[in-house]
Amino acid sequence: MAATTTRRVGLFVELRKRLKTGLLIIGKDLVNDPTAVSVAGGDGSLDISTAHGLLSLALPAGVSLEPGTCVQTAGGSSCDEELHFRMRINVDQSTDEEGIGSPIERLQTKDSYCFHCQGCRTRLLDDRVFQRVLPLPNGNWNAIVDDWCCHPDPFANLKLLPRAQDCLLGDTFFLLTRDPSCQDTLVEEVTRAGTDDSQDPKKSCRRLVSISCQSCSAVLGEAIAPESLKFYITQVVVDLTVGGSQVEAAVSRSLFLEQSVAARLLELSNTLSVFHFAIQTPDEKPFLLIWLLNTDSIMASVAEASVRQIDGYVSPGPEDADAESLSSRACPALKLLWIVCSDEGIAQRDIVKSWETNAIGHPLILPLTVCEELLQAMEDTNALLPSVLRHMRSYQVSYLRL
Numbered sequence: 001m002a003a004t005t006t007r008r009v010g011l012f013v014e015l016r017k018r019l020k021t022g023l024l025i026i027g028k029d030l031v032n033d034p035t036a037v038s039v040a041g042g043d044g045s046l047d048i049s050t051a052h053g054l055l056s057l058a059l060p061a062g063v064s065l066e067p068g069t070c071v072q073t074a075g076g077s078s079c080d081e082e083l084h085f086r087m088r089i090n091v092d093q094s095t096d097e098e099g100i101g102s103p104i105e106r107l108q109t110k111d112s113y114c115f116h117c118q119g120c121r122t123r124l125l126d127d128r129v130f131q132r133v134l135p136l137p138n139g140n141w142n143a144i145v146d147d148w149c150c151h152p153d154p155f156a157n158l159k160l161l162p163r164a165q166d167c168l169l170g171d172t173f174f175l176l177t178r179d180p181s182c183q184d185t186l187v188e189e190v191t192r193a194g195t196d197d198s199q200d201p202k203k204s205c206r207r208l209v210s211i212s213c214q215s216c217s218a219v220l221g222e223a224i225a226p227e228s229l230k231f232y233i234t235q236v237v238v239d240l241t242v243g244g245s246q247v248e249a250a251v252s253r254s255l256f257l258e259q260s261v262a263a264r265l266l267e268l269s270n271t272l273s274v275f276h277f278a279i280q281t282p283d284e285k286p287f288l289l290i291w292l293l294n295t296d297s298i299m300a301s302v303a304e305a306s307v308r309q310i311d312g313y314v315s316p317g318p319e320d321a322d323a324e325s326l327s328s329r330a331c332p333a334l335k336l337l338w339i340v341c342s343d344e345g346i347a348q349r350d351i352v353k354s355w356e357t358n359a360i361g362h363p364l365i366l367p368l369t370v371c372e373e374l375l376q377a378m379e380d381t382n383a384l385l386p387s388v389l390r391h392m393r394s395y396q397v398s399y400l401r402l
Contacts, residue, residue, distance in 0.1 A: 010304035041065030062092030278361030
């Protein structure tokens with residue numbers, strides 16, 4: 001895992017749609033005098049004027065600044081480094097929720113779909129029409145079978161597998177049947193999930209057949225049975241065979257990963273009323289603990305080095321090139337608190353132990369490489385925040401774009 005370089009944040013904005021409030025933070029290295037800052041609401045934009053020029057942030061439809069409400073507030077422990085401003089915003093209640101949701105929510109019966117490798121855009125499965133699209137039980141459902149049955153577990157050692165023309169939906173994956181084209185597009189490799197642990201005989205090694213893209217070798221999922229495939233939502237793009245937009249296939253890997261995970265966290269939070277998630281590897285080993293804090297945030301972050309005056313406007317610099325133009329557009333995002341399960345800090349270890357003991361986190365399984373990518377994305381977004389916002393007690397803070 002490459003170390004994340006902490007950049008100096010020049011300007012940060014967070015708007016809360018439900019609270020109809022906004023926070024603006026500007027580094028004092030850019031503006032030392034708060035009277036030199038003016039904030040106005042343009043047509044679908046937030047216009048922030050400083051001595052370095054004018055930054056116009058495009059806002060989502062239906063969101064605007066309430067005129068005359070931007071006032072300076074105390075910066076707390078960061079008052080020597082940053083200027084803080086609060087404001088009120090107007091939100092059109094008829095505005096649709098941001099984001100298009102995950103493919104798990106969009107799949108429908110009798111429509112024809114194609115599955116593509118997200119890494120290289122290779123078409124993996126052609127013209128799949130599903131007669132049944134069914135959700136699988138959530139999380140560790142088999143752990144409470146004893147509460148349902150008065151006799152031994154009838155589901156022990158049984159797998160829930162799709163029939164022909166079925167698509168079974170897990171929290172982070174699809175279960176599908178094979179077709180003849182799989183021989184030309186997919187590669188199988190047998191690996192071992194888990195490690196031998198003499199102290200915990202329940203967690204023994206098991207055989208895992210991973211499936212990868214033949215074109216780019218990206219891990220896509222698992223072969224859970226001779227005729228059944230598991231594709232993870234972070235690894236494939238699902239599009240309509242006719243009339244598909246291919247929008248998801250065109251975005252960068254980092255943005256696709258963020259949006260895929262964020263969409264599922266939001267959907268599961270809304271449907272199950274859960275806000276704590278445990279990201280796990282296929283051997284069910286916890287990797288990352290996530291606490292969903294805000295679902296209505298709109299944020300933008302501009303690096304200090306990127307605040308340059310060009311024709312009266314602040315333009316994005318090289319540091320913002322991989323951030324999908326966050327410096328010129330305020331993006332809907334989820335605000336998260338998170339902890340890495342391998343963290344050696346005493347407070348972090350206590351939190352991880354508490355979550356595991358009390359089964360607090362709703363389990364979400366992803367391949368190990370994807371878990372590592374997600375952690376890198378969380379660290380990268382954490383580095384986009386002003387120093388005062390990067391931590392909350394023993395947790396780190398990040399935003400995932402929707």
